[in-house]
Amino acid sequence: MNPDTKTAAASNGFGGSASVRAATAGDAEAICRMRSAYVLSAPLADEWLRHGAADLAPRLTSTGDARAFVIDAPDGTLAACALGLVSPVLPAPSYPRGLSARVQLVATHPHHRRRGYARAVVSALLDRLVDEDVTLFELHTSPEAAPLYREFGFSGSAALMRMTRRSTSAPPSTATGSRSSPVPPEQHAQSLPPSVAFVCLYVTDEDDRPLGLHSVYSPSHPWHMIGGALDLGETPWAAAVRECREETGLTIAGPPRLLASVYGPPRDRRPYSTVQFVFDGGRLGEDQIARIVLAPDEHDEARFLPLEQWQELMPASDFARLRSVSEARRTGVAAYLDTWGTT
Template structure:
């Protein structure tokens, strides 16, 4: 941080609604920023005691020697209508972080009566420009709502709403040099730009008559009937996950070699900020005795059921039934399926 930095003067930023008078916040703005956070960011508003305590904590951090920087827009009557607050913190130096400084955009709030005027874009742009050009911050992070994600992508952030990041190097450091091939960037910087996904693996069982087996969930009303399986742990390969989850959820032991029935993919949505990719393996046919011997984990499932494919349709969401149908077709035909529309929020 630059300890000698004085707050900058008001900056007029052009927006679709005209010129927005953005100014740097001072310690006197601490209470207004906290009230904006309480009213428009937090799920439960703060009481007056906490507003006072938080404002007292924030005020000295908004001084030149502090670690907080904020930009605000005032209404004609002097009340605060929009604000963006960033907190500067150190990180280990790297080519993408030459000064070892990062910032989290902690608060972005706009009074509902002043929205759709470009105020949020204006205060975030002013904050990021100041942190990058004056404070030498190169790594920026923030949490975003799904609705706000497009704005932050336009400003240069990447990733999912759960964690969006941007690396902004000084102009001299970022200037490309003539070369014959594509520009090289550090692996940690490139990793910020690529797809993030969660992975799962399942085992698909049927009974001796070829009827699919499903487990009834006690924790997911949106997906009441499920295949045997779950999310991959770090360091696992997909079939290892399928074997482990099968043992944990049913007590059954699955042996290889693995036979892949389907690959499943889903886009992120409001319910989950990452893409989802999974593999479904053939567990074979179970005897009636094996099905009766299944031992369920009561924290996950409370019933085992076997039904003809058509009878599952009335018991599960349309996309779950479509996935089950694709897996069943792959089992019957021997041709692995690709089910690419198991998106979050598409029930």
């Protein structure tokens, strides 16, 4: 028998027992579908299933950080699965090797429940991780599943059902705690599609010619407005003031005037959406323009050009954004775009 295959103490419904096996890269899509159908609060779209499978497959190889065990259903689909992700942490007495594992998901198909399959795949997963000297384990669970994990030595907060297992010798907790909501807040947060927030400043000279900064690192988007991503805990306007100071050496006073909201959908090599707040940075006089100092690790040139001349220097979606922002300043009506970055 393959050392990664073991007979689980779980009934297969026909008087026998089911075999638990280590998952391979070829199981990545099926595991992601189990997660989508039976773990997350809302099923994932096909695009996100493909992203998840493409990310998980190489991680299930011998050099990856994912460990998973599955039970096959008679029809070739998965009856149950358990997935863990290994990561390094700073060593401590309870985990001297500095290895942590998060039990990312445990799922059983409804047609195969109440046969001990979840217990079998979790047991196999924990055994494998212990063999690899992992001694710190974490997972999120529901109140209904908590007794199973307590049997494996997990304990934790009843408020969020965040449970930890610090070592294989840790005694199981007998505390029952209070019931939490069916979906813990942290698990719900993980089910939401990720996005990144950016800010931009639309700045012109006194002849209303937009300012563009030439990028030293982004050949696909060579000319930028002033701007960048929000730092943790930062408001959009505060980020705009900071980015202006960092990229040009100038300080803008406000007050904030929003010219456009720009949404960029997920796309190849960037599986998350973007949201941009474009503010009016005002018109610069000659003395202010003379004081512009570029950050050399970001931009190497600043130009003020008539709007139409920017069309030949940037991608179509970038110019559409610039044109909409210019029109918003002229009319006083904020623009909304939701296809940025797709062309």
